Structure formats: structure tokens, C-alpha cells
Amino acid sequence: MKQKVLTLIVWLVLTLVSTIARAQFSGADYGSDSARVAQSAESGVVVDVVASTLQTEAPAAARIAGTAFAGALCGRVTDRWNSWAARAGMMTACAAGGERIGAALGSTAAPAITIIVRLDSGRTMAVVQGDQQFQRDQRVWVLQGQGTRIVEARQ
Numbered sequence: 001m002k003q004k005v006l007t008l009i010v011w012l013v014l015t016l017v018s019t020i021a022r023a024q025f026s027g028a029d030y031g032s033d034s035a036r037v038a039q040s041a042e043s044g045v046v047v048d049v050v051a052s053t054l055q056t057e058a059p060a061a062a063r064i065a066g067t068a069f070a071g072a073l074c075g076r077v078t079d080r081w082n083s084w085a086a087r088a089g090m091m092t093a094c095a096a097g098g099e100r101i102g103a104a105l106g107s108t109a110a111p112a113i114t115i116i117v118r119l120d121s122g123r124t125m126a127v128v129q130g131d132q133q134f135q136r137d138q139r140v141w142v143l144q145g146q147g148t149r150i151v152e153a154r155q
Contacts, residue, residue, distance in 0.1 A: 008014040009049040012114065028091055031129050032103060036137050037041075037144030037145050037146055038059075038069055038145060039143040039146075040062065040143070040144050040145065041141050041142070041144075042119050042120065042121065042141070042142045042144075043119070043120050043139065043140070043142075043153055044117040044118055044119035044120055044139075044140060044141075044142055045117065045138070046112045046115060046116070046117055046135065046137065046138045046140055046141060046150075047116045047117060047124065047136065048115075048136060049055055049113055049114070049115055049134050049135070049136065050114040050116070050121050051111070051112075051113060051114075052111075052112040052113055052128050053064045053109050053110070053112060054109065054110045054112040054128070054130070055107065055108075055109050056107060056108045056110070057103070057106075057107055058103045058104070058106025058107045059103070059106060061106075062103065062105065062106025063099045063102040063103050063106065064099075064102070065082055065102055066098040066099050066100070066103070066105070066106075066113045066132060067096075067099040067100020067101075067102065068095075068098070069098055070094040070095055070097055070098020070099075070101065071091050071094055071095035072092030073089055073094065073097060074091045074093075074095070074097075074137045075087075075091055078090050078091065078135045080117050082083070086147045096116070110130070111130075112128055112129060112133055113128070113129065113130075113132065113134070114126055114127070115127050115128075115129070115134050115139060115140075116152060119140055119142060121130065121148075125142065126146075126148065127142070127148050127150050128147055134150070138152070138153075139152075140152060140153050141153050
């Protein structure tokens with residue numbers, strides 16, 4: 001029995017670690033699914049740049065691993081309890097707590113910036129993207145398609 005529980009825990013940890021690794025894209029990087037996608041482009045001027053943070057949620061595997069680990073741990077601790085109702089209640093509470101711990105440990109935060117641009121059309125927009133350097137009064141292109149991003153306008 002201990003061997004099966006240990007194997008399950010190792011499998012869950014490996015699954016958790018493999019799902020946490022993700023590509024981080026800045027304003028100039030694209031994922032492979034963004035290739036050959038038409039985007040409209042409008043020129044404008046950067047009005048302001050504000051430091052921000054991109055928070056990503058934990059993948060389901062991280063929350064499941066936390067749930068399973070905490071539930072298994074509580075099951076092991078409460079295996080000698082006589083009351084099945086108390087044991088089930090404790091394991092449920094531990095599993096819920098483990099899910100929250102997995103969600104907290106599996107989430108990530110990356111530096112980003114919010115770029116506020118006044119478009120040549122007169123409209124103003126703000127875009128949050130990966131950590132890339134822009135200065136006030138800099139000419140930029142605002143690309144809009146599947147998503148919106150800002151890139152440097154080259155003279």
C-alpha cells in the first residue's frame with residue numbers, strides 16, 4: 001500500500017513540475033500559433049509607461065497535485081480514527097486546503113508594462129505586455145489581431 005501511495009505522489013509531483021514550465025513571451029515574441037495571422041496596424045505615440053505584473057493562474061495539475069497530496073497525508077494521519085465521519089470531514093478539509101496551496105505554489109508572476117498610446121486617429125488605448133522598454137513620445141505600432149501588442153516603429 002505504501003508503495004502505491006508513494007508512486008502516486010511521485011507521479012503527481014512530476015506532472016506538476018512538467019505543467020508549470022511555460023514559455024514567457026515579451027512584446028516582440030510570438031508563439032507558434034501566432035504565425036501567419038493577419039493583424040491590423042495603427043501608428044501612435046507613447047503617452048505613458050507604467051510597471052505592471054502579469055499573474056498566471058496555476059495549472060489544473062498543480063491544484064490536483066496539492067489536493068491529492070494533502071488528502072493522502074490526512075488519510076495517513078487519520079487512518080486510526082474510529083469515526084468515519086470525522087475522518088471524511090478532516091480529509092475533505094485537508095484536500096480543500098491542499099488545492100489552495102497547489103494554486104498558490106503553481107501560479108507565477110512576471111514583470112510587465114502597461115503602455116498607454118495615443119493613436120494617430122485620436123483614440124487612446126492601454127496595452128499590458130511583457131517587459132519591454134518604451135519611452136514617452138516614442139513612435140510605435142499598435143498591432144491588433146488575435147491579441148493586441150505594441151512594437152517599436154522604426155524610421
